Amino acid sequence: xxxxxxxxxxxxxxxxxxxxxxxxxxxxxxxxxxxxxxxxxxxxxxxxxxxxxxxxxxxxxxxxxxxxxxxxxxxxxxxxxxxxxxxxxxxxxxxxxxxxxxxxxxxxxxxxxxxxxxxxxxxxxxxxxxxxxxxxxxxxxxxxxxxxxxxxxxxxxxxxxxxxxxxxxxxxxxxxxxxxxxxxxxxxxxxxxxxxxxxxxxxxxxxxxxxxxxxxxxxxxxxxxxxxxxxxxxxxxxxxxxxxxxxxxxxxxxxxxxxxxxxxxxxxxxxxxxxxxxxxxxxxxxxxxxxxxxxxxxxxxxxxxxxxxxxxxxxxxxxxxxxxxxxxxxxxxxxxxxxxxxxxxxxxxxxxxxxxxxxxxxxxxxxxxxxxxxxxxxxxxx
Ligand SMILES: Nc1ncnc2c1ncn2[C@@H]1O[C@H](COP(=O)(O)OP(=O)(O)OP(=O)(O)O)[C@@H](O)[C@H]1O
Ligand SMILES: [Mg+2]
Numbered sequence: 001x002x003x004x005x006x007x008x009x010x011x012x013x014x015x016x017x018x019x020x021x022x023x024x025x026x027x028x029x030x031x032x033x034x035x036x037x038x039x040x041x042x043x044x045x046x047x048x049x050x051x052x053x054x055x056x057x058x059x060x061x062x063x064x065x066x067x068x069x070x071x072x073x074x075x076x077x078x079x080x081x082x083x084x085x086x087x088x089x090x091x092x093x094x095x096x097x098x099x100x101x102x103x104x105x106x107x108x109x110x111x112x113x114x115x116x117x118x119x120x121x122x123x124x125x126x127x128x129x130x131x132x133x134x135x136x137x138x139x140x141x142x143x144x145x146x147x148x149x150x151x152x153x154x155x156x157x158x159x160x161x162x163x164x165x166x167x168x169x170x171x172x173x174x175x176x177x178x179x180x181x182x183x184x185x186x187x188x189x190x191x192x193x194x195x196x197x198x199x200x201x202x203x204x205x206x207x208x209x210x211x212x213x214x215x216x217x218x219x220x221x222x223x224x225x226x227x228x229x230x231x232x233x234x235x236x237x238x239x240x241x242x243x244x245x246x247x248x249x250x251x252x253x254x255x256x257x258x259x260x261x262x263x264x265x266x267x268x269x270x271x272x273x274x275x276x277x278x279x280x281x282x283x284x285x286x287x288x289x290x291x292x293x294x295x296x297x298x299x300x301x302x303x304x305x306x307x308x309x310x311x312x313x314x315x316x317x318x319x320x321x322x323x324x325x326x327x328x329x330x331x332x333x334x335x336x337x338x339x340x341x342x343x344x345x346x347x348x349x350x351x352x353x354x355x356x357x358x359x360x361x362x363x364x365x366x367x368x369x370x371x372x373x374x375x376x377x378x379x380x381x382x
Contacts, residue, residue: 011035011050017087020048020097029147030185031055031167036100039084046084047100051167056094068166069096071139079130081150081163101161103152106211110146114218117246118279119158123149124212124252125275126160131208131268134165135201142168142199144207145188146214186230187220191259194231202261205271209256209264216242216249221257235259249278 012035015021019040026034032051039046056062066086073083085097106123109115115123127149134141141148141162148163186194190206193199214220221240222233239257242250252274258264265271 011089014090015040016048016089016095019085020046022048031164037097039097045100046097049096049098049164049167050089051094051096053091053093056088056092062094065094065166068139071137072134072166074137075130075134075139075165077130077133079126079159079161080133080165081161083165096167098163099161101150101152101163103150103159106146106149106151106160106215109151110214110218114243115215117216117249120212120215121246121249121275121278122158123151123160123215124208124249125272125279127162127208127211128268128272128275130162131201131204132272135204135268139165140199140201141165141204141207142193143185143188144204144211145185146211149211186227186234187223189231189234190261191235192261194234200261201267202264205256205264205268206258206261208271209253212249212253213239213242213257216245216253246278246281248274248281252278 009025011022011033012025013022016037020037021040022035022037024036026036026047028034032049032055035048035050037046037048038044069083069086073085075083081101082099083096084099087095087097089095127144131141131144141164143164144162150161150163152159152161188207188210190199190203193203210220210222217240222230222237224230224233239254242253252265252271255263255265256271265274
């Protein structure tokens, strides 16, 4: 994102807590304003997110947020943007310090068009791996969406990093701005979030399903002219068809988008495993802008103790493309034989029974106007 210069901003040039010199405005979102800064002790660039004053005013909400931030700062997964520190500005606003990301937020990437099934599967796997660590530590993201995912090219590999863990907890506490608005975007909210019900790790899986759907179809599954209409679609409407792609990936996305949390994949580890299987299975078909990062599942999905410092996970196996044509022919012949013997045998995982017919029909319905950022409480809760 291009940096903007705004000399009128009193935070520019300030040194926060004697440690972080604020240098330039990077961007603004629903919860606050992001700056490029320098961590003076080690002279390294960092990102400082200064939250809006109303997100820093209720002491109880702030206390719960600080508790969460301590846990979030222990997340070590290479697909999670590291939270380095947090504190208060001189005027009392909460600020968070994290890695300064290079690359581009996923919403900018998607503005150039949909992603291939391979890139989508890789993205889903990487985000699911990050979620697996956080969920194991009891942290739910609550605001998983393209602007909170950064896509970075590391050597020949595309690395996706998840930002802003735990920040939505402030909005969760009912923070309102002077204009009576709360934060969040309806496009990526789970049905249970839309209905104001209790939210757990499975809500993040739903939001990941929305992101994956958008990667494949070029638009989110549910759009509308008002926040309320979008939320109601999450609760009541069937998921639209996906363009023809990888059936196993389509089935995974559709299961992530199940209305009832219990019908979604059991956990983020299962999602990562299934996405990895798609990466292996689809490595020979279709163009890919960067080769999939193939990580041994046990290592990729292991306990948090196995994670080292931030950085891409080691590549332990490369897709063996040369053998694929033979394997595909053999698999095809085997499949035909099996089909002849047992034509009614189910091939898709539970929760995806409707996908086969639906996925066959490509859908390119243009998106309706889509409120992406703030959401008026009055429209969210009629
Ligand atoms: N750690 C970071 N490194 C580099 N750029 C960042 C970083 N965090 C955020 N940004 C940039 O700043 C912009 C604003 O981020 P911010 O998180 O405030 O907005 P958002 O993600 O759209 O909304 P939300 O407040 O709901 O997370 C982002 O779109 C992104 O481009
Ligand atoms: Mg963000």
